[in-house]
Amino acid sequence: MPCWGKLRIAQCGDSIWTLSTVQKLSKSSFRDNTFVRYELPYISESGQHVDVVCYGQLNYILECHLDNNIRYGDLCNSTLLLALIIPCATNGLDASSQCVEYKRSLVPIITDLRNIKAAVGRVGTRRHWGIIDCSSDHIQITFAELELGADARVNDADDASTSDYD
Template sequence: MELVAILKCLLLATNTTARIEQLRYEIIHYVEKFEELYYQYKYDRLSVCKLTLHALLHVADDVLRCGPVWVAWSFSVERYCREITFCAKSKVVPYKTINKHVLQMSQVAAIACKYPQVRKALLFGKNDAPTPVSRMEYVYPEYEEHNIVLRYPSVRQFFLKLPLCKHLARFFCTNYPRQTYTAWLGFIPERCERWGKLRIAEGGDSIRSAIACNPASVYGGRDSSFIRFTFQKDENKNNPNASINMVDAIGYGRLEFLLAVTLPQDDNFGIDVSTTHILAYITEAKDVEGDGTNEILYFTKFGRSFILDATSIKNVAGRVFTKARRAAGEWAIVDRSGGLEKTDFSVEEHDPNDEEGWEN
Protein backbone atom coordinates (compact mmCIF):
# COMPACT_ATOMS: atom_id res chain seq x y z
CA MET A 1 0.00 0.00 0.00
CA GLU A 2 2.99 2.31 0.26
CA LEU A 3 3.17 2.59 -3.52
CA VAL A 4 -0.56 3.34 -3.70
CA ALA A 5 -0.15 6.15 -1.17
CA ILE A 6 2.76 7.57 -3.18
CA LEU A 7 0.77 7.53 -6.41
CA LYS A 8 -2.29 9.11 -4.80
CA CYS A 9 -0.13 11.92 -3.46
CA LEU A 10 1.43 12.52 -6.89
CA LEU A 11 -1.97 12.64 -8.60
CA LEU A 12 -3.37 15.33 -6.32
CA ALA A 13 -4.35 18.54 -8.10
CA THR A 14 -2.59 20.63 -5.45
CA ASN A 15 0.31 19.90 -3.14
CA THR A 16 2.65 21.73 -0.77
CA THR A 17 6.41 21.84 -0.76
CA ALA A 18 6.45 20.34 2.73
CA ARG A 19 4.31 17.40 1.55
CA ILE A 20 6.64 16.72 -1.38
CA GLU A 21 9.66 16.82 0.95
CA GLN A 22 7.93 14.26 3.15
CA LEU A 23 7.10 12.21 0.06
CA ARG A 24 10.81 12.04 -0.75
CA TYR A 25 11.49 10.02 2.41
CA GLU A 26 8.41 7.84 1.84
CA ILE A 27 9.72 6.91 -1.61
CA ILE A 28 13.19 6.13 -0.23
CA HIS A 29 11.64 3.87 2.40
CA TYR A 30 9.53 2.10 -0.24
CA VAL A 31 12.52 1.47 -2.53
CA GLU A 32 14.66 0.15 0.32
CA LYS A 33 11.83 -2.13 1.46
CA PHE A 34 11.34 -3.38 -2.10
CA GLU A 35 15.03 -4.24 -2.42
CA GLU A 36 14.98 -6.01 0.94
CA LEU A 37 11.98 -8.18 0.03
CA TYR A 38 12.57 -8.91 -3.66
CA TYR A 39 16.18 -8.09 -4.57
CA GLN A 40 17.52 -9.49 -1.26
CA TYR A 41 20.92 -8.04 -2.25
CA LYS A 42 21.71 -11.08 -4.41
CA TYR A 43 23.32 -10.79 -7.82
CA ASP A 44 21.11 -13.46 -9.41
CA ARG A 45 17.99 -11.49 -8.38
CA LEU A 46 19.19 -8.18 -9.81
CA SER A 47 16.66 -8.36 -12.65
CA VAL A 48 13.77 -7.58 -10.27
CA CYS A 49 15.18 -4.08 -9.70
CA LYS A 50 13.67 -2.38 -12.72
CA LEU A 51 14.79 1.03 -13.89
CA THR A 52 11.36 2.48 -13.15
CA LEU A 53 11.75 1.53 -9.48
CA HIS A 54 14.86 3.64 -9.04
CA ALA A 55 13.34 6.41 -11.16
CA LEU A 56 10.93 6.94 -8.28
CA LEU A 57 13.84 8.32 -6.25
CA HIS A 58 13.93 11.35 -8.56
CA VAL A 59 10.19 12.04 -8.61
CA ALA A 60 10.20 14.42 -5.64
CA ASP A 61 12.95 16.56 -7.17
CA ASP A 62 11.14 16.57 -10.52
CA VAL A 63 7.89 17.72 -8.91
CA LEU A 64 9.65 20.58 -7.14
CA ARG A 65 11.42 21.56 -10.36
CA CYS A 66 8.70 20.98 -12.99
CA GLY A 67 5.39 20.85 -11.15
CA PRO A 68 2.91 17.97 -10.64
CA VAL A 69 3.68 14.79 -12.58
CA TRP A 70 0.27 14.82 -14.26
CA VAL A 71 1.37 18.04 -15.97
CA ALA A 72 5.01 17.26 -16.71
CA TRP A 73 4.43 13.72 -17.97
CA SER A 74 1.36 14.34 -20.11
CA PHE A 75 2.94 17.13 -22.10
CA SER A 76 6.72 17.22 -21.88
CA VAL A 77 7.59 13.53 -21.71
CA GLU A 78 5.02 12.29 -24.21
CA ARG A 79 6.00 14.91 -26.77
CA TYR A 80 9.66 14.04 -26.31
CA CYS A 81 8.87 10.32 -26.63
CA ARG A 82 7.06 11.06 -29.85
CA GLU A 83 10.13 12.78 -31.26
CA ILE A 84 12.40 9.90 -30.24
CA THR A 85 10.21 6.99 -31.36
CA PHE A 86 9.45 8.61 -34.71
CA CYS A 87 13.11 8.61 -35.72
CA ALA A 88 13.81 5.01 -34.62
CA LYS A 89 12.90 3.39 -37.93
CA SER A 90 15.70 0.81 -38.01
CA LYS A 91 14.92 -2.39 -36.10
CA VAL A 92 18.52 -3.62 -36.35
CA VAL A 93 20.64 -0.64 -35.30
CA PRO A 94 18.12 1.87 -33.87
CA TYR A 95 20.44 3.43 -31.30
CA LYS A 96 22.70 5.15 -33.85
CA THR A 97 19.65 6.86 -35.32
CA ILE A 98 18.34 7.84 -31.89
CA ASN A 99 21.74 9.23 -30.83
CA LYS A 100 22.01 11.32 -33.98
CA HIS A 101 18.45 12.60 -33.61
CA VAL A 102 18.93 13.57 -29.95
CA LEU A 103 22.13 15.42 -30.91
CA GLN A 104 20.32 17.30 -33.67
CA MET A 105 17.48 18.21 -31.31
CA SER A 106 20.02 19.61 -28.84
CA GLN A 107 21.69 21.62 -31.60
CA VAL A 108 18.35 23.11 -32.69
CA ALA A 109 17.53 23.95 -29.06
CA ALA A 110 20.88 25.76 -28.69
CA ILE A 111 20.25 27.76 -31.87
CA ALA A 112 16.73 28.64 -30.67
CA CYS A 113 18.15 30.04 -27.43
CA LYS A 114 20.33 32.45 -29.39
CA TYR A 115 17.86 33.48 -32.09
CA PRO A 116 14.34 34.46 -30.88
CA GLN A 117 12.82 34.11 -34.35
CA VAL A 118 13.88 30.47 -34.52
CA ARG A 119 12.41 29.87 -31.06
CA LYS A 120 9.13 31.44 -32.17
CA ALA A 121 9.03 29.31 -35.31
CA LEU A 122 9.61 26.14 -33.28
CA LEU A 123 6.77 27.00 -30.92
CA PHE A 124 4.13 28.27 -33.33
CA GLY A 125 5.30 27.40 -36.81
CA LYS A 126 4.22 24.46 -38.91
CA ASN A 127 6.54 22.71 -41.30
CA ASP A 128 4.77 21.99 -44.57
CA ALA A 129 7.98 21.18 -46.43
CA PRO A 130 8.08 17.74 -48.06
CA THR A 131 10.22 15.03 -46.56
CA PRO A 132 13.68 15.28 -48.12
CA VAL A 133 14.91 12.52 -50.40
CA SER A 134 18.42 11.26 -49.76
CA ARG A 135 21.13 10.81 -52.37
CA MET A 136 20.38 7.07 -52.38
CA GLU A 137 16.73 7.61 -53.33
CA TYR A 138 14.77 8.79 -56.34
CA VAL A 139 11.15 9.83 -56.85
CA TYR A 140 9.50 9.72 -60.27
CA PRO A 141 7.07 12.62 -60.81
CA GLU A 142 4.29 10.21 -61.81
CA TYR A 143 4.46 8.55 -58.37
CA GLU A 144 5.21 11.50 -56.11
CA GLU A 145 1.60 11.84 -54.95
CA HIS A 146 1.53 8.10 -54.20
CA ASN A 147 4.53 8.42 -51.81
CA ILE A 148 6.57 5.87 -53.77
CA VAL A 149 10.32 6.39 -53.28
CA LEU A 150 12.81 4.12 -55.03
CA ARG A 151 16.10 3.33 -53.30
CA TYR A 152 19.42 1.94 -54.45
CA PRO A 153 20.83 -0.51 -55.54
CA SER A 154 19.70 0.00 -59.11
CA VAL A 155 20.63 -1.11 -62.62
CA ARG A 156 20.13 1.72 -65.10
CA GLN A 157 20.23 -0.39 -68.27
CA PHE A 158 18.53 -3.61 -67.21
CA PHE A 159 17.90 -5.95 -70.15
CA LEU A 160 14.37 -7.36 -70.24
CA LYS A 161 14.43 -11.04 -71.15
CA LEU A 162 11.50 -12.62 -72.98
CA PRO A 163 9.80 -14.29 -69.94
CA LEU A 164 9.81 -10.97 -68.09
CA CYS A 165 8.56 -9.13 -71.19
CA LYS A 166 5.63 -11.54 -71.33
CA HIS A 167 4.71 -10.69 -67.74
CA LEU A 168 4.90 -6.98 -68.58
CA ALA A 169 2.81 -7.39 -71.73
CA ARG A 170 0.20 -9.31 -69.73
CA PHE A 171 0.07 -6.49 -67.17
CA PHE A 172 -0.28 -3.68 -69.74
CA CYS A 173 -2.81 -5.62 -71.82
CA THR A 174 -4.98 -6.17 -68.73
CA ASN A 175 -4.80 -2.60 -67.42
CA TYR A 176 -4.65 -0.78 -70.78
CA PRO A 177 -6.68 -2.99 -73.17
CA ARG A 178 -6.52 -0.58 -76.11
CA GLN A 179 -4.00 -2.91 -77.76
CA THR A 180 -3.62 -6.68 -77.82
CA TYR A 181 -1.17 -8.76 -75.84
CA THR A 182 0.97 -9.32 -78.95
CA ALA A 183 1.07 -5.60 -79.71
CA TRP A 184 2.16 -4.78 -76.16
CA LEU A 185 4.83 -7.48 -76.29
CA GLY A 186 6.37 -5.79 -79.31
CA PHE A 187 6.01 -2.27 -77.90
CA ILE A 188 7.76 -2.82 -74.55
CA PRO A 189 11.32 -1.37 -74.61
CA GLU A 190 14.31 -3.70 -74.49
CA ARG A 191 15.81 -2.06 -71.40
CA CYS A 192 14.54 -0.36 -68.28
CA GLU A 193 15.71 0.47 -64.75
CA ARG A 194 15.72 -2.16 -62.04
CA TRP A 195 15.60 -1.07 -58.38
CA GLY A 196 16.24 -3.08 -55.25
CA LYS A 197 14.45 -1.15 -52.52
CA LEU A 198 11.28 0.82 -52.00
CA ARG A 199 10.20 3.31 -49.35
CA ILE A 200 6.63 4.40 -48.79
CA ALA A 201 6.86 8.02 -47.68
CA GLU A 202 4.78 9.76 -45.00
CA GLY A 203 5.55 7.17 -42.33
CA GLY A 204 5.29 4.05 -44.49
CA ASP A 205 7.56 1.02 -44.55
CA SER A 206 10.99 0.60 -46.10
CA ILE A 207 11.01 -2.57 -48.20
CA ARG A 208 14.05 -4.49 -49.37
CA SER A 209 13.37 -6.75 -52.35
CA ALA A 210 14.74 -10.27 -52.61
CA ILE A 211 17.59 -9.28 -54.95
CA ALA A 212 18.79 -6.64 -52.46
CA CYS A 213 19.11 -9.03 -49.50
CA ASN A 214 22.78 -9.57 -48.67
CA PRO A 215 23.42 -12.26 -46.01
CA ALA A 216 26.91 -10.85 -45.38
CA SER A 217 25.67 -7.39 -44.37
CA VAL A 218 24.54 -6.18 -40.95
CA TYR A 219 20.96 -6.37 -42.16
CA GLY A 220 21.41 -9.71 -43.92
CA GLY A 221 19.61 -11.70 -41.25
CA ARG A 222 16.47 -9.65 -41.75
CA ASP A 223 14.40 -10.30 -44.87
CA SER A 224 11.92 -7.49 -45.44
CA SER A 225 10.89 -8.66 -48.91
CA PHE A 226 7.63 -10.31 -47.80
CA ILE A 227 4.81 -7.84 -48.41
CA ARG A 228 1.09 -7.23 -48.27
CA PHE A 229 -0.45 -6.02 -51.53
CA THR A 230 -3.87 -5.36 -53.00
CA PHE A 231 -5.24 -6.45 -56.36
CA GLN A 232 -8.51 -7.10 -58.13
CA LYS A 233 -9.96 -10.50 -58.86
CA ASP A 234 -13.10 -11.88 -60.46
CA GLU A 235 -15.55 -12.79 -57.72
CA ASN A 236 -17.18 -15.32 -60.08
CA LYS A 237 -14.00 -16.92 -61.43
CA ASN A 238 -15.19 -20.40 -60.39
CA ASN A 239 -18.53 -19.96 -62.17
CA PRO A 240 -17.97 -19.78 -65.95
CA ASN A 241 -21.64 -18.96 -66.59
CA ALA A 242 -21.66 -15.87 -64.37
CA SER A 243 -20.70 -12.40 -65.50
CA ILE A 244 -17.35 -10.91 -64.54
CA ASN A 245 -17.43 -9.00 -61.25
CA MET A 246 -14.08 -7.52 -60.21
CA VAL A 247 -13.61 -6.97 -56.46
CA ASP A 248 -10.72 -5.77 -54.32
CA ALA A 249 -8.63 -8.47 -52.64
CA ILE A 250 -5.60 -8.75 -50.36
CA GLY A 251 -2.58 -10.88 -51.14
CA TYR A 252 0.81 -11.72 -49.66
CA GLY A 253 4.04 -12.57 -51.39
CA ARG A 254 7.73 -11.90 -51.89
CA LEU A 255 8.87 -8.77 -53.70
CA GLU A 256 11.56 -9.95 -56.11
CA PHE A 257 12.52 -6.56 -57.59
CA LEU A 258 11.11 -3.32 -58.97
CA LEU A 259 11.13 -2.08 -62.55
CA ALA A 260 10.86 1.49 -63.82
CA VAL A 261 9.58 1.07 -67.39
CA THR A 262 9.37 4.22 -69.52
CA LEU A 263 6.91 4.00 -72.41
CA PRO A 264 7.39 6.50 -75.27
CA GLN A 265 4.61 8.66 -76.68
CA ASP A 266 2.42 6.68 -79.06
CA ASP A 267 -1.12 7.51 -80.23
CA ASN A 268 -1.90 3.89 -81.11
CA PHE A 269 -1.39 2.88 -77.46
CA GLY A 270 -3.12 5.96 -76.05
CA ILE A 271 0.09 7.41 -74.60
CA ASP A 272 0.05 11.20 -75.05
CA VAL A 273 3.42 11.84 -73.40
CA SER A 274 6.32 9.63 -72.36
CA THR A 275 5.30 7.95 -69.10
CA THR A 276 7.20 5.91 -66.51
CA HIS A 277 5.53 2.99 -64.73
CA ILE A 278 7.03 1.61 -61.51
CA LEU A 279 6.16 -2.06 -61.46
CA ALA A 280 6.70 -4.73 -58.82
CA TYR A 281 7.64 -8.30 -59.72
CA ILE A 282 6.00 -10.42 -57.01
CA THR A 283 5.93 -14.14 -56.23
CA GLU A 284 2.71 -14.92 -54.39
CA ALA A 285 2.28 -17.01 -51.25
CA LYS A 286 0.29 -19.88 -52.72
CA ASP A 287 -3.35 -20.43 -51.71
CA VAL A 288 -3.42 -17.55 -49.22
CA GLU A 289 -6.78 -15.82 -49.03
CA GLY A 290 -8.00 -13.36 -46.44
CA ASP A 291 -6.78 -10.47 -44.32
CA GLY A 292 -3.84 -11.24 -42.05
CA THR A 293 -4.79 -8.44 -39.66
CA ASN A 294 -7.98 -10.28 -38.68
CA GLU A 295 -6.70 -13.86 -38.56
CA ILE A 296 -3.50 -15.87 -38.80
CA LEU A 297 -2.95 -17.06 -42.37
CA TYR A 298 -0.69 -19.97 -43.32
CA PHE A 299 1.08 -21.12 -46.48
CA THR A 300 3.54 -23.89 -47.33
CA LYS A 301 5.20 -22.63 -50.51
CA PHE A 302 5.34 -19.83 -53.03
CA GLY A 303 3.30 -19.94 -56.21
CA ARG A 304 3.22 -18.02 -59.48
CA SER A 305 4.95 -14.73 -60.23
CA PHE A 306 3.29 -11.68 -61.74
CA ILE A 307 3.56 -7.91 -62.23
CA LEU A 308 1.65 -5.27 -60.25
CA ASP A 309 1.91 -1.51 -60.05
CA ALA A 310 4.05 -0.36 -57.11
CA THR A 311 1.07 1.50 -55.63
CA SER A 312 -0.48 -1.91 -54.89
CA ILE A 313 2.19 -2.55 -52.23
CA LYS A 314 0.86 -1.55 -48.81
CA ASN A 315 3.42 -2.63 -46.21
CA VAL A 316 5.94 -5.21 -45.08
CA ALA A 317 4.55 -8.40 -43.54
CA GLY A 318 6.28 -11.00 -41.41
CA ARG A 319 6.38 -14.78 -41.74
CA VAL A 320 7.27 -17.32 -39.08
CA PHE A 321 8.07 -20.96 -39.78
CA THR A 322 6.17 -23.31 -37.48
CA LYS A 323 5.44 -27.03 -37.11
CA ALA A 324 2.55 -26.55 -34.71
CA ARG A 325 -0.11 -27.73 -37.20
CA ARG A 326 1.85 -29.68 -39.82
CA ALA A 327 4.73 -32.07 -39.29
CA ALA A 328 6.39 -30.83 -42.48
CA GLY A 329 6.06 -27.25 -41.29
CA GLU A 330 4.43 -24.15 -42.74
CA TRP A 331 4.72 -20.38 -42.68
CA ALA A 332 2.45 -18.21 -40.54
CA ILE A 333 1.89 -14.65 -41.77
CA VAL A 334 2.24 -11.80 -39.29
CA ASP A 335 0.55 -8.63 -40.56
CA ARG A 336 0.67 -5.66 -38.17
CA SER A 337 -0.87 -3.13 -40.54
CA GLY A 338 -4.12 -2.81 -38.59
CA GLY A 339 -5.40 0.19 -36.66
CA LEU A 340 -3.44 -0.66 -33.49
CA GLU A 341 -0.01 -0.88 -35.10
CA LYS A 342 1.38 2.46 -33.84
CA THR A 343 1.30 4.66 -30.77
CA ASP A 344 0.64 8.27 -31.68
CA PHE A 345 1.45 11.05 -29.24
CA SER A 346 0.10 13.79 -31.50
CA VAL A 347 -2.41 16.30 -30.17
CA GLU A 348 -5.22 17.74 -32.26
CA GLU A 349 -4.57 21.28 -33.37
CA HIS A 350 -7.05 24.01 -32.41
CA ASP A 351 -7.56 27.51 -33.66
CA PRO A 352 -6.49 29.87 -30.83
CA ASN A 353 -9.49 32.08 -31.66
CA ASP A 354 -11.94 29.21 -31.42
CA GLU A 355 -13.10 28.69 -27.86
CA GLU A 356 -15.30 25.67 -28.58
CA GLY A 357 -14.12 22.58 -26.79
CA TRP A 358 -12.25 24.58 -24.14
CA GLU A 359 -15.08 25.03 -21.64
CA ASN A 360 -13.30 22.83 -19.11
Protein backbone atom coordinates in the same frame (compact mmCIF):
# COMPACT_ATOMS: atom_id res chain seq x y z
CA MET B 1 15.04 -1.58 -67.54
CA PRO B 2 16.51 0.19 -64.54
CA CYS B 3 16.00 -1.71 -61.25
CA TRP B 4 15.54 -0.28 -57.79
CA GLY B 5 16.61 -2.05 -54.63
CA LYS B 6 14.56 -0.40 -51.90
CA LEU B 7 11.09 1.06 -51.41
CA ARG B 8 9.75 3.24 -48.60
CA ILE B 9 5.98 3.53 -48.13
CA ALA B 10 5.19 7.06 -46.95
CA GLN B 11 1.88 6.38 -45.18
CA CYS B 12 3.16 3.73 -42.80
CA GLY B 13 6.92 4.37 -42.93
CA ASP B 14 7.81 0.82 -43.97
CA SER B 15 11.12 0.29 -45.74
CA ILE B 16 11.18 -2.73 -48.00
CA TRP B 17 14.20 -4.19 -49.77
CA THR B 18 14.04 -6.32 -52.89
CA LEU B 19 15.19 -9.93 -52.74
CA SER B 20 17.70 -9.26 -55.53
CA THR B 21 19.36 -6.54 -53.41
CA VAL B 22 19.33 -8.45 -50.10
CA GLN B 23 21.04 -11.43 -51.75
CA LYS B 24 23.98 -9.18 -52.67
CA LEU B 25 24.36 -7.78 -49.13
CA SER B 26 25.80 -9.37 -46.02
CA LYS B 27 23.07 -11.49 -44.46
CA SER B 28 24.34 -10.71 -40.97
CA SER B 29 23.77 -6.96 -41.29
CA PHE B 30 20.25 -6.95 -42.80
CA ARG B 31 17.02 -8.54 -41.73
CA ASP B 32 14.79 -10.07 -44.40
CA ASN B 33 12.18 -7.39 -45.03
CA THR B 34 11.42 -8.49 -48.58
CA PHE B 35 7.90 -9.78 -47.86
CA VAL B 36 4.98 -7.47 -48.62
CA ARG B 37 1.23 -7.10 -48.42
CA TYR B 38 -0.21 -6.05 -51.75
CA GLU B 39 -3.76 -5.66 -52.98
CA LEU B 40 -4.98 -6.49 -56.47
CA PRO B 41 -8.17 -5.04 -57.94
CA TYR B 42 -10.75 -7.65 -58.86
CA ILE B 43 -14.27 -7.51 -60.30
CA SER B 44 -16.54 -10.04 -58.58
CA GLU B 45 -19.28 -12.03 -60.31
CA SER B 46 -21.79 -9.43 -59.13
CA GLY B 47 -19.77 -6.68 -60.84
CA GLN B 48 -18.41 -5.15 -57.62
CA HIS B 49 -14.86 -3.82 -57.53
CA VAL B 50 -12.95 -5.37 -54.61
CA ASP B 51 -9.30 -5.47 -53.60
CA VAL B 52 -7.94 -8.96 -52.97
CA VAL B 53 -5.33 -9.11 -50.18
CA CYS B 54 -2.17 -10.92 -51.24
CA TYR B 55 1.26 -11.58 -49.75
CA GLY B 56 4.55 -12.28 -51.43
CA GLN B 57 8.25 -11.63 -51.69
CA LEU B 58 9.34 -8.51 -53.57
CA ASN B 59 11.99 -9.61 -56.04
CA TYR B 60 12.54 -6.56 -58.26
CA ILE B 61 11.32 -2.98 -58.67
CA LEU B 62 11.44 -2.08 -62.35
CA GLU B 63 11.28 1.34 -63.97
CA CYS B 64 9.58 1.03 -67.37
CA HIS B 65 9.69 4.01 -69.77
CA LEU B 66 6.99 3.89 -72.46
CA ASP B 67 7.45 5.83 -75.69
CA ASN B 68 4.73 7.48 -77.75
CA ASN B 69 3.66 4.28 -79.53
CA ILE B 70 -0.12 4.25 -80.04
CA ARG B 71 -0.41 0.69 -78.63
CA TYR B 72 0.20 2.10 -75.12
CA GLY B 73 -2.99 4.20 -75.30
CA ASP B 74 -3.30 6.57 -72.33
CA LEU B 75 0.09 5.41 -71.05
CA CYS B 76 2.03 6.87 -74.02
CA ASN B 77 5.12 8.84 -72.96
CA SER B 78 4.87 7.76 -69.32
CA THR B 79 6.97 5.89 -66.80
CA LEU B 80 5.62 2.89 -64.92
CA LEU B 81 7.06 1.58 -61.67
CA LEU B 82 6.48 -2.16 -61.55
CA ALA B 83 7.01 -4.78 -58.87
CA LEU B 84 8.00 -8.36 -59.64
CA ILE B 85 6.55 -10.37 -56.75
CA ILE B 86 6.70 -14.07 -55.92
CA PRO B 87 3.22 -14.60 -54.39
CA CYS B 88 2.56 -16.75 -51.33
CA ALA B 89 -0.33 -19.23 -51.70
CA THR B 90 -2.64 -17.65 -49.09
CA ASN B 91 -5.96 -17.79 -51.03
CA GLY B 92 -6.72 -14.10 -50.49
CA LEU B 93 -6.88 -14.41 -46.68
CA ASP B 94 -6.09 -11.26 -44.66
CA ALA B 95 -3.40 -11.91 -42.05
CA SER B 96 -4.20 -8.64 -40.26
CA SER B 97 -7.51 -10.12 -39.08
CA GLN B 98 -6.90 -13.89 -38.93
CA CYS B 99 -4.17 -16.51 -38.77
CA VAL B 100 -2.77 -17.06 -42.27
CA GLU B 101 -0.22 -19.72 -43.20
CA TYR B 102 1.17 -20.96 -46.49
CA LYS B 103 3.31 -23.86 -47.64
CA ARG B 104 4.34 -22.81 -51.13
CA SER B 105 4.97 -19.89 -53.45
CA LEU B 106 3.20 -19.29 -56.74
CA VAL B 107 4.37 -18.22 -60.20
CA PRO B 108 5.90 -14.70 -60.15
CA ILE B 109 3.70 -11.77 -61.18
CA ILE B 110 4.33 -8.18 -62.22
CA THR B 111 2.04 -5.49 -60.80
CA ASP B 112 1.97 -1.74 -60.31
CA LEU B 113 4.26 -0.72 -57.45
CA ARG B 114 1.38 1.28 -55.91
CA ASN B 115 -0.40 -2.01 -55.13
CA ILE B 116 2.15 -2.70 -52.37
CA LYS B 117 0.62 -1.56 -49.08
CA ALA B 118 3.04 -2.64 -46.32
CA ALA B 119 5.98 -4.76 -45.25
CA VAL B 120 5.03 -7.97 -43.46
CA GLY B 121 6.90 -10.56 -41.48
CA ARG B 122 6.76 -14.30 -41.54
CA VAL B 123 7.62 -17.04 -39.12
CA GLY B 124 8.32 -20.70 -39.75
CA THR B 125 6.03 -23.15 -37.99
CA ARG B 126 5.45 -26.90 -38.54
CA ARG B 127 6.41 -26.98 -42.24
CA HIS B 128 4.37 -23.83 -42.89
CA TRP B 129 5.12 -20.14 -42.97
CA GLY B 130 2.88 -17.84 -40.94
CA ILE B 131 2.32 -14.26 -42.14
CA ILE B 132 2.63 -11.45 -39.58
CA ASP B 133 0.68 -8.44 -40.85
CA CYS B 134 0.34 -5.41 -38.55
CA SER B 135 -0.88 -3.06 -41.27
CA SER B 136 -4.57 -2.96 -40.32
CA ASP B 137 -6.16 -0.15 -38.32
CA HIS B 138 -7.64 -2.60 -35.80
CA ILE B 139 -4.15 -3.84 -34.86
CA GLN B 140 -2.79 -0.43 -33.89
CA ILE B 141 -1.89 0.01 -30.22
CA THR B 142 -3.98 2.51 -28.28
CA PHE B 143 -3.71 3.74 -24.73
CA ALA B 144 -6.70 4.57 -22.57
CA GLU B 145 -6.76 6.07 -19.12
CA LEU B 146 -8.09 3.63 -16.53
CA GLU B 147 -10.63 5.09 -14.13
CA LEU B 148 -10.43 3.43 -10.71
CA GLY B 149 -13.13 3.55 -8.11
CA ALA B 150 -12.63 3.45 -4.34
CA ASP B 151 -13.12 -0.34 -4.26
CA ALA B 152 -10.35 -0.96 -6.84
CA ARG B 153 -7.49 -0.61 -4.37
CA VAL B 154 -4.70 -3.15 -4.36
CA ASN B 155 -2.48 -3.39 -1.30
CA ASP B 156 0.87 -5.10 -1.05
CA ALA B 157 -0.57 -8.38 0.23
CA ASP B 158 -3.08 -8.72 -2.61
CA ASP B 159 -2.31 -10.43 -5.87
CA ALA B 160 -2.81 -7.85 -8.66
CA SER B 161 -4.10 -10.54 -11.01
CA THR B 162 -7.20 -10.99 -8.81
CA SER B 163 -7.94 -7.28 -8.37
CA ASP B 164 -10.44 -5.12 -10.17
CA TYR B 165 -7.69 -4.05 -12.59
CA ASP B 166 -8.38 -7.08 -14.83
